[in-house]
Amino acid sequence: MTDNGQYFQRDRTWHPPAFTPSYKTSVLRSPQQPLISLENTLSEMTGPVFGHSKIGPLDNDLIRNYAQTGEAIGQRMIVYGRVLDENARPVPGALVEFWQANAGGRYRHKKETYLAAIDPNFGGCGRMITDEEGRYWFRTIKPGAYPWPNGVNDWRPAHIHFSIFGHAFAQRLITQCYFEGDPMIWQDPIAMTVPDKAAVEQLIAALDRQNTLPMDSLAYKFDIVLRGRRSTMFENRMEGN
Ligand SMILES: [Fe+2]
Numbered sequence: 566m567t568d569n570g571q572y573f574q575r576d577r578t579w580h581p582p583a584f585t586p587s588y589k590t591s592v593l594r595s596p597q598q599p600l601i602s603l604e605n606t607l608s609e610m611t612g613p614v615f616g617h618s619k620i621g622p623l624d625n626d627l628i629r630n631y632a633q634t635g636e637a638i639g640q641r642m643i644v645y646g647r648v649l650d651e652n653a654r655p656v657p658g659a660l661v662e663f664w665q666a667n668a669g670g671r672y673r674h675k676k677e678t679y680l681a682a683i684d685p686n687f688g689g690c691g692r693m694i695t696d697e698e699g700r701y702w703f704r705t706i707k708p709g710a711y712p713w714p715n716g717v718n719d720w721r722p723a724h725i726h727f728s729i730f731g732h733a734f735a736q737r738l739i740t741q742c743y744f745e746g747d748p749m750i751w752q753d754p755i756a757m758t759v760p761d762k763a764a765v766e767q768l769i770a771a772l773d774r775q776n777t778l779p780m781d782s783l784a785y786k787f788d789i790v791l792r793g794r795r796s797t798m799f800e801n802r803m804e805g806n
Contacts, residue, residue: 573651573792581758588754589715609735627705631688639668639706641782647699651792655699660730664690670709722749738799742787745772764798
């Protein structure tokens with residue numbers, strides 16, 4: 566329930582259907598049977614999921630948090646925004662995690678097969694807990710686009726994956742952001758599973774000239790709205806609520 570007593574039902578037309586053959590792995594990942602709702606257990610609703618003391622000073626600096634010598638290669642940028650509820654109130658204390666490919670479009674993962682080079686100074690993941698205003702921010706390099714085995718020649722646009730944890734383990738939402746002006750977004754088989762163009766546009770971080778650091782970094786703004794008419798499209802909550 567919200568302050569004005571209105572409950573915001575999840576808008577299922579805002580989210581893509583789970584079964585979208587143009588996104589090939591959704592064929593096997595989508596449910597084959599009708600869904601069953603399960604009540605959360607007390608431990609799922611109340612159990613702590615992370616400790617604030619474990620956040621390190623470089624955890625939101627992807628340019629340096631894995632660097633052995635020097636810094637990660639790529640176009641430097643700051644990504645920032647707020648986590649908001651359905652009434653645009655800030656959500657403090659949420660754990661925001663982010664992960665991405667390097668400037669060449671290569672992930673640091675043992676199953677990654679793309680030929681682009683590994684950057685020894687770039688790990689590709691970080692995290693931050695939102696402050697009292699619901700704000701998060703991190704420094705990174707712009708990820709590259711990468712090809713993936715879907716259709717004959719499909720490419721993902723530059724993107725960063727996001728996870729948002731609430732105060733209990735069952736409260737996790739996952740999404741990803743793209744970057745303003747990137748023509749690759751509109752040929753991306755994953756983004757194109759979202760039926761409403763306005764929902765895709767809410768996944769696009771806006772170039773923010775006001776917050777660029779001169780001679781240092783561009784800035785992109787990406788707000789994350791948990792529910793309601795301005796909700797971010799969450800890829801792990803297509804069917805549930
Ligand atoms: Fe990705």
